Amino acid sequence: MHSLFSRLYPVVPGNARITAENEIVVGDYLFPKKTLFHLCHYAVSYEESNFPDPQTFLPQRWLRGGDDKIKQHPFGSVPFGFGIRACLGRRVAELEMYLLLSRVIKHYKIRPDPAGKTVKPITRTLLCPATPINLQFLDRRALQEEERATA
Numbered sequence: 001m002h003s004l005f006s007r008l009y010p011v012v013p014g015n016a017r018i019t020a021e022n023e024i025v026v027g028d029y030l031f032p033k034k035t036l037f038h039l040c041h042y043a044v045s046y047e048e049s050n051f052p053d054p055q056t057f058l059p060q061r062w063l064r065g066g067d068d069k070i071k072q073h074p075f076g077s078v079p080f081g082f083g084i085r086a087c088l089g090r091r092v093a094e095l096e097m098y099l100l101l102s103r104v105i106k107h108y109k110i111r112p113d114p115a116g117k118t119v120k121p122i123t124r125t126l127l128c129p130a131t132p133i134n135l136q137f138l139d140r141r142a143l144q145e146e147e148r149a150t151a
């Protein structure tokens, strides 16, 4: 679940690495020691060669195992970084997201506020919404009772 929004709106839009000890070759380029690489998760996540139709919310991109599995590069989206300096809190963050979302979705249908406008992302070191996100929380039990009453 988090893959969906971590691709489109990565909380950490970029991080960096310095090649301290060795020069390295990336593609056809040789980079000397002490080169600073900035890794822009936000840009990579929208790269069409990794994610066809990148602006579109397509949950099925992330399905595994099916015949129609869409192949994507394993480093196409790395919202928690990678390697020995990757995010230490990843499992905690994922667990909190799963718990919160599953509990909220169990009780409410969530809809964008019909009067709401498009919310753009901005960076303040972390990626944040530029304006408030207004949502409607529709109580599932009340909706069911309404349906029963009108049936």
Ligand code: HEM
Residues within 6 Å of the ligand: 010, 011, 012, 015, 016, 078, 079, 080, 081, 082, 083, 084, 085, 086, 087, 088, 089, 090, 092, 093
């Ligand atoms: C959605 C939530 C989160 C995202 C997207 C995220 C993402 C990241 C990223 C991209 C890095 C840099 C990794 C790298 O350089 O390869 C990082 C580092 C780190 N994160 Fe998170 N993080 C999240 C939540 C958390 C939480 C909840 C904690 C603590 C409980 C945490 C603790 C850390 C620590 C300690 C580091 C530094 C690791 C190091 O430099 O060795 N993060 N995180």
